[in-house]
Amino acid sequence: xxxxxxxxxCGGTLALAFPKGRHAYAVCASCGTASMxxxxxxxxxxxxxxxxxxxGNYELIRRFADSYRxxxxxxxxxxxxxxxxxxxxxx
Numbered sequence: 001x002x003x004x005x006x007x008x009x010c011g012g013t014l015a016l017a018f019p020k021g022r023h024a025y026a027v028c029a030s031c032g033t034a035s036m037x038x039x040x041x042x043x044x045x046x047x048x049x050x051x052x053x054x055x056g057n058y059e060l061i062r063r064f065a066d067s068y069r070x071x072x073x074x075x076x077x078x079x080x081x082x083x084x085x086x087x088x089x090x091x
Contacts, residue, residue: 009033018082027083034083 012030014037026037052058061068
């Protein structure tokens with residue numbers, strides 16, 4: 001997957017870090033910002049949240065928050081580990 005977006009922070013060049021599901025994550029070569037690539041459009045974001053909050057997994061998360069907490073901790077741990085650089089991390 002080629003990354004064609006520019007960094008949303010500094011406009012620098014993004015390099016693919018890793019794919020995750022249907023998306024990918026990239027890191028800016030200039031400032032180190034990590035972001036989803038390509039960036040979703042405003043319409044895609046609106047449609048995503050509209051569907052997720054009414055009938056999708058966000059509605060389920062609200063109902064089963066305690067059960068989902070470990071799932072999201074695992075995902076955040078994976079992201080933090082993959083973006084660890086020079087002994088520093090996202091924490």
